[in-house]
Amino acid sequence: MLAPEAELKNLMLAGLDGDAAAHRSLLKYLSDYLRAYYRRQLGRVGRSATDAEDLVQEVLLAIHTRRHTYDPVEPLTPWVHAIARYKLIDHLRRTRTSLRDVPIDEAPDLIAQEDQDSTESTHDLGKLLGQLPEKTRRAIECVKLEGLSVAETASRCGLSESNVKVSVHRGLRALAAAIARERER
């Protein structure tokens, strides 16, 4: 399921240096791994695949916004797994799931019923972006959604380039926090 450690680590290191293609492939690999992980784990407690996909997206955002906490001298897999496990435990604690909710025997059925292509979460990006302050939202829309360069965004929004960078960074963190909050409801 998970590509070899060395390959993933190279993608991660390239991504840390600003290589967008490497970063995308890494997130793609990890999303498959995380999806399988959460379906397996949540299947045990009788949770749906939508829950799993919510968690996959939350973890991808966490991996992205907190990738500066990865120590390049360490292997990548344990770092990813620690984040995935932290978010799983946090999720189960917040939603007060008891392991007794659903008998373990039912788990394989739940997994078998999953549509493997359903990789849509309950998060609504438009709505989440709407919660952000105007400047932050605009910066994310330009740089991250429309793919404009930081310089283009800066001149379009009348901000300095460093201001745009900070806004994007702050916006993604706020988005990650908003997704984590949504989970509690």
Add this chain to the structure above:
Amino acid sequence: MKTDDLIAMLGTNVEPVNRKYVLRAIGTAIAVGTLVAAAAILLAFGFRADLTTTRAFIFLFSKLAFTIVTVVLTAIMLTRLARPGGERKISIVWVALPFAAIMLLAAVNLAFAPSAHWERMIVGDQWLECLLSIPIIAIVPFALIIWAVRRMAPTDLRRTGALVGLIAGSVSATAYALHCADDSLPFVALWYGGTILLCTLAGTILGPRLLRW
């Protein structure tokens, strides 16, 4: 939202990341916290006025050595605990080492002193001031370090909180040592060690609330 759309969004215009971020942010928070704590102590109480004897110099140096060694060892632990899975890469031995050392020295010191002096050696003159000042002055460094660690990704919030409390207490004790005129090892072991322990307990309780991500 489709996961592929999220990946496309995160993978557009990827900014390079500063690989020294964790070390730099924790280092800065502790350095600024130390300056604030030292300024607070010097403004509130002033530098110790009796620094005229060799004995006073030796004690000032010993207290600073104890607190600074503690800060450095625990700061190294925090650069590990602040990262996902870091709880598997730390050892309580390094954190306990300075405390074990000071307690051992205090015990030896007491053993060689006549028992009539024990009370004075342990209680000192300003135990209450020490007991109150160190935890109160620790609040600012605690807030600064927590603020830095909130940008990281600790996965054991209780232990991380405890360690942040311990560092903040030790930073505060470092500042208090500039003023403290109670020159005895048992005093340092009990009141410095005890107040740092209080800060650690506070951090343990607050950690899961303040550090969740």
